[in-house]
Amino acid sequence: MIPPESWIVFFEWCEATFLGRVVRESIWMFPIIEALHLTALCLIGGAILVVDLRLLGFGLTNQRPSALARHVRPWLMAGLAVMLSTGVLLFLSEAIKCFYNTSFWVKMMTLPVALTFTFVIRARALDGLDTSARSRAIGFASIALWFTVAAAGRWIGYS
Amino acid sequence: MIHEFLEWLGSTEWSVRLLESYYVWPLMESTHVLTLALFVGTAVMMDLRLVGFAFRGVPVSAFTHRLLPWTRLGFAIMLVTGLLLFYSSPLRYYYNLFFRIKVILLIVAGFNIWWFHSRIHRSLEEWENEFRAPRAARMAGVVSLVVWTGVVFSGRLVAYNWFDCDIQPQPDWVNWAAGCRIEPDEVAQEGATLLEVTTGISVTSEGS
Known part of the structure; x- marks a missing residue:
């Protein structure tokens, strides 16, 4: 799953950027940014799972799914902001490695799907959902999508 | 004595097999990391409610009764995968500064949980519907947020020598x-x- 070889020019440019060089040449920056990336994973994971578990009929079942989604929204957005900025920094520091990394491309293709699913499909469906089969399907799909993003992300480091 | 025991532990057949496995070790490690989203994720949600940062109008008992079982499930997975990872290379972790910091933070986190459940949780019915929890409960939430963030950081840094x-x-x-x-x-x-x-x-x- 490697894109056209001509794209490598862009990845080489990314790796040569100022931020990419700063992170790559520092001993401690990459690990600290990684740790921040993981902290954001906890925040996003909690904010996503509280709603998805509810859609599956578990967790905070005495609350409406739409109300839960509203409660966690600022924290989900904060988590995504940290996740995205740290993710970009990690990418810039090793862009060429990412270009040849299948896990990276799996993540880059599922991430927009997961984001669109959460902020368009799930968000629109939340008002009418309680514990119907449809709400369970949406909860399950959300967990599956975000799991794929996270698992592919972890696997970038192994492949 | 601990050194000799861990040296022996690391020389056992399954420890060596685990460390040298091509897929099992990374899968174990990935499970450990991804379960953070379940374990720390749900714990953080309850902490945000305790501190008064989120979930206005949601009683605290909803978290302790309904969400906490999922936090516990997450912890069980973290513990099993964590112990197996330790078993794969006992001496490496025992002498790792970040691992030692992590263990100390885990003890602090455990003490905080004990404190919350043995002292604060008893009077839950009196205040669980008020958005502003008693000072002690808010403190427990803040300590939890800070300590678990520290556990995540030190845990990630264990990988560096x-x-x-x-x-x-x-x-x-x-x-x-x-x-x-x-x-x-x-x-x-x-x-x-x-x-x-x-x-x-x-x-x-x-x-x-």
Whole structure:
């Protein structure tokens, strides 16, 4: 799953950027940014799972799914902001490695799907959902999508 | 004695197999990391409610009764995968400074949980519907948020060998905190200067 070889020019440019060089040449920056990336994973994971578990009929079942989604929204957005900025920094520091990394491309293709699913499909469906089969399907799909993003992300480091 | 026990533990067949496995170790590690989203994720949601940062109008008992079982499930997975990862390389982790910090933070987190459930949780019915929880409950939430963030950070940094015993010289406090078994060599013992003592050390632990 490697894109056209001509794209490598862009990845080489990314790796040569100022931020990419700063992170790559520092001993401690990459690990600290990684740790921040993981902290954001906890925040996003909690904010996503509280709603998805509810859609599956578990967790905070005495609350409406739409109300839960509203409660966690600022924290989900904060988590995504940290996740995205740290993710970009990690990418810039090793862009060429990412270009040849299948896990990276799996993540880059599922991430927009997961984001669109959460902020368009799930968000629109939340008002009418309680514990119907449809709400369970949406909860399950959300967990599956975000799991794929996270698992592919972890696997970038192994492949 | 701990050193000898862990040395033996790391030499057992399954420990060696686990460490050398091509897929099992990474899968174990990935499960450990991804379960953070379930374990710390749901714990953080309850902390945000306790501190008063989110979930206005949601009673605290909804979290302790309904969400906490999922937090516990997450913890069980973290514990099993964590113990297996430790088992794969006991001495490496035992002498790792970040691992030691992580263990201390886990003890603090455990004490905080005990404190919450044994003291604060008893009077839950009196205040669980008020968005502003009692001071002690808010404190427990803040401590939890800070300590678990510390656990995530130190846990991630365990992978780096910056302060490992076989990388010398290190500052004295690092060798002390990491438990490095360092014996001044013969030259140093013959009354050398302080500088020579710190650079002329030999490491006897198998801390890598």
